[in-house]
Amino acid sequence: MNKDSSAYLPIEDHGVIGDLNTVALVGLNGTIDFMCFPDFDSPSIFASLLDAEKGGSFSIHPTHDGMKHRQLYLPDTNVLLTRFLSDAGIGEVTDFMPVEALKEGHELIRRVACVYGSMEFRMQCSPRFNYGLSPHKAILVNANEVQFTSEGPDGIGLRLKSTVPLQLAEGDTDAVATFRLKTGEKADFILEYVTCDTPSAVDLEEFVTHHLYETINYWKDWVANSSYKGRWMEIMNRSALVLKLMISHKYGSMVAAPTFGLPEEVGGVRNWDYRYTWIRDASFTVYALLRLGHKQEAKNFVDWVDRQCDDIKDAGYLRLMYTLEGKLELEETVLNHLEGYKGSSPVRIGNGAYDQIQLDIYGELLDSVYLYDKYGAPISFDFWNDLRRQVDWVCDNWHRQDEGIWEVRGGKRHFLYSRMMCWVAIDRAVKIAQNHSFPLPNRWVEERDSIFFSIHHEFWNEELQCFVQYKGADTVDAATLLMPLVRFISPKDPRWLSTLKRIEERLVSDSLVFRYRTNEAFDGLAGGEGTFSMCTFWYVECLAKSGQVDKARLYFEKMLGYANHLGLYAEMLGLKGDHLGNFPQAFTHLGLISAALSINDILEGKENKRKI
CATH class of the missing domain: 1.50.10.10 (Glycosyltransferase)
Incomplete structure (x- = not known):
């Protein structure tokens, strides 16, 4: 057994989001540490929940310590909010996936916001393809876009777009960003299939806002169809x-x-x-x-x-x-x-x-x-x-x-x-x-x-x-x-x-x-x-x-x-x-x-x- 069990969040310290093709597990610390893509039974791209070193993850968190963490769903939806609270400021990550019933799916959207004060965040996207078995390349397409391509038999390609500048790290296999937000400011990240037709990073904020409201309404409308009106x-x-x-x-x-x-x-x-x-x-x-x-x-x-x-x-x-x-x-x-x-x-x-x-x-x-x-x-x-x-x-x-x-x-x-x-x-x-x-x-x-x-x-x-x-x-x-x-x-x-x-x-x-x-x-x-x-x-x-x-x-x-x-x-x-x-x-x-x-x-x- 790994002596450093602290590298693993408790299983219960996770929320789940999805697009009716697959799901992602989002930890209380703001890390996506499990996701198979593009389908439930596809090989994993993130699985640090099963191996902290080799599994891969997608983390977003404040750079300073002493944070309290809170997590909640927007009522009657599968849109997940993860909050970071401190005396210096309050940060929030909104995670969701546009559902296939509305569009093709295959997109993971993460919106980072500063609710109060001023906060510095670090993002690291470290996919590990085919259950961590296949090597991959990462290419910085421009300052706001990185493309990941598996060199294994799956041949899957992913694209990360961001409204903040991105860099390559870890031997050009990961994408990272460090950015500061003040009260009311946002930063958006989309991880998607390379074939997805989404706008360039310049127009990303409006795209994310539109799909956030669309996804919220989809889930609320679905729950409203329930005929149950009893207890609990x-x-x-x-x-x-x-x-x-x-x-x-x-x-x-x-x-x-x-x-x-x-x-x-x-x-x-x-x-x-x-x-x-x-x-x-x-x-x-x-x-x-x-x-x-x-x-x-x-x-x-x-x-x-x-x-x-x-x-x-x-x-x-x-x-x-x-x-x-x-x-x-x-x-x-x-x-x-x-x-x-x-x-x-x-x-x-x-x-x-x-x-x-x-x-x-x-x-x-x-x-x-x-x-x-x-x-x-x-x-x-x-x-x-x-x-x-x-x-x-x-x-x-x-x-x-x-x-x-x-x-x-x-x-x-x-x-x-x-x-x-x-x-x-x-x-x-x-x-x-x-x-x-x-x-x-x-x-x-x-x-x-x-x-x-x-x-x-x-x-x-x-x-x-x-x-x-x-x-x-x-x-x-x-x-x-x-x-x-x-x-x-x-x-x-x-x-x-x-x-x-x-x-x-x-x-x-x-x-x-x-x-x-x-x-x-x-x-x-x-x-x-x-x-x-x-x-x-x-x-x-x-x-x-x-x-x-x-x-x-x-x-x-x-x-x-x-x-x-x-x-x-x-x-x-x-x-x-x-x-x-x-x-x-x-x-x-x-x-x-x-x-x-x-x-x-x-x-x-x-x-x-x-x-x-």
Whole structure:
């Protein structure tokens, strides 16, 4: 592990901006230390969050010490302000990316302003192409423009424009500038694709101002489309905004997280690449978007799922994750030249779990289609035909072993969650067929009921009085919390309440939930991890549905206190409240939205009245 961990900001000390193609992480210190460009799954150009020396960054900060740092979003937008406060003056950096829905995108805009006093700033733009593997050249085109060109196979070209003079540094690979601003003065920087058609540096200020207002209005208009008017509005809108940032405008798919390699335990080996679309996220995504009134995003996601089902044709070949485009180019490799966040290696790109057998994905797939078909728009017969073949395959294969929801690498087992989601797959297919009067094979109902009895008989531990993680186990699993949420069992059924109690005893620490105990033999990986934030929100929702709404609201609001200063969550929480894993994590924010909706419905007396 790198002894100089001070070179790395805490994961939670970041905001995120994006253009619906990719995102950039902006630190509280004004440094962009992670960005893949031009797309989510493109190689990184800035990744000093994963290697302070070799990763590359884009920093803007005052030259004198003793600054206080503050960071906030303009309300209901993804426009980020980073402030530097001192007795000598107040500085501010406004970071945003014009979204592709308005123009082509592929531009990062940073506006530096002096709010009060007089402040000297230093800017350093140090791209490192192809995950820091490819060398590059920097050319000073004129006093206000530098062009960076990768000499690697990517061949990418970037252009930095500025309203202040630029110089080359670090062996002519970086662009730097030192400049002083007085009250009311501004300096603008644009980093863009070399093919972007933007004005010369002379006209940059007007261009930046125009696109700042345009971007602000885009995000405010998008939030205004939300139909949610219940409790915790600001938190719900922020979660929706960060989810929108992770949806590809080009394809309609959503990344699980826009980062790779951030550790589940500092110094540990659980460092994965989440820049892909998990079929598992489908039902959670469609549910959240529909409940919030964002039907277009739900439609785009279901259309993407439709294309995957159409492409695979043969039943049983659905994979648990795809690239944003829908391809299977996810071979896992290790970037040995990067030391990892605070020395947490290996840093992986690609994901070796992509070819695992995980039976639960059919349940999430059919649940998402069922929800959209009922509350969005009716699905086509051709889509139904593709799905029907998948359901027939589930009927033939639900009894198989698999690697389970947590993508463990310790071998296959009969996991309860996987079997339950096979039940969901067939159950939702039956409901879709009934809603449309499509032909309904008798076998579907028979197999669904067989799974139901299998779970109640083979996964119930009489001694522990709970449903267990896998057949023959004496351990519990936080994924079991989804049993009442997918309506497999009543949230007030005695067997479920007994299981919930056992989960509380073994996996819950105050209100925080571990997904399982990592010392169990089935896991197959060394090291540990923090509490899983998504599971905490599942737990809260189960409490609310079981009749413990006061406890649910208390734990939910306590969990809100673990968000970072901007309302964002990573995948996990460490013992000190530090954020762990990739950031921000879509699944966590989906869980937050679902829990808030359930609690709000119960408190408003709408639980049995709502449409979805």
